[in-house]
Amino acid sequence: MTARTTLLDAGVRSALQALSATAKRGFGDPELAELVQIRASRLNHCAFCLDLHLTIARKHGVDERRLDLLDAWEEAEDVFDARERAALELTDAVTVLTDGFVPDEVYERAARHFDGTELAHLIALVTVINSWNRLMAGRRIPPGSTEW
Numbered sequence: 689m690t691a692r693t694t695l696l697d698a699g700v701r702s703a704l705q706a707l708s709a710t711a712k713r714g715f716g717d718p719e720l721a722e723l724v725q726i727r728a729s730r731l732n733h734c735a736f737c738l739d740l741h742l743t744i745a746r747k748h749g750v751d752e753r754r755l756d757l758l759d760a761w762e763e764a765e766d767v768f769d770a771r772e773r774a775a776l777e778l779t780d781a782v783t784v785l786t787d788g789f790v791p792d793e794v795y796e797r798a799a800r801h802f803d804g805t806e807l808a809h810l811i812a813l814v815t816v817i818n819s820w821n822r823l824m825a826g827r828r829i830p831p832g833s834t835e836w
Contacts, residue, residue, distance in 0.1 A: 693827060694835050704823075707816045714809035719748050720775055724810070725817040727758055727776055728783045732821035739831035741817075771801040775810060782814040 712721045722745035729737035745755060757764040761776045768776065778798040781790040799807060829836045 694829060694833075696823060696827075696836055700823075704816060704819060707812065708820070711809045711813040711816055715806055715813055716809075719745070719750050720772055721813055722748060722750060723754065723758060723772065724775055724779045724813060726755070727761070727779045728814055728817045729821055730759060731780065731783045732818065732825060734821035734825040735831045736824040736829045736833060736836075737817065737821050774798045774801045778810065779814050782811060783818055 712718065715721050722741050725741045726738060726745060729741060742755060746752075754767055757767050758776075761768050761773060765773070774797045777794050778790065781794045798810070802810060824836065827836070
């Protein structure tokens with residue numbers, strides 16, 4: 689078996705939890721916040737975060753069809769509106785950073801749908817879920833685990 693740690697410093701955990709809560713609260717759209725976190729977690733192959741955020745999304749009443757089609761959001765225009773697609777496109781760009789930065793046109797599309805405060809919180813939300821994904825997947829924390 690590969691050596692790994694399940695330990696996470698309590699201060700790091702608390703800081704990330706506080707950042708997550710602040711970003712979600714400032715963003716102000718709990719359903720879209722969960723879709724964004726699920727999308728990033730899928731891109732990062734983080735089973736722990738997927739399990740957690742799919743459960744939360746269902747508790748918020750997110751329709752199963754939306755969860756099923758999240759990987760094909762670009763083609764599902766009848767499922768995701770323009771605002772949601774802009775948030776998901778920004779999520780993809782921040783998560784993958786193919787060119788080392790978010791392309792201007794992606795940022796501009798998002799800025800048409802979110803004011804400055806919402807956009808700042810959306811970017812913070814994507815950034816923090818990417819951090820969680822790396823902490824959990826990097827340590828191979830399994831879905832549903834309470835030992836982290």
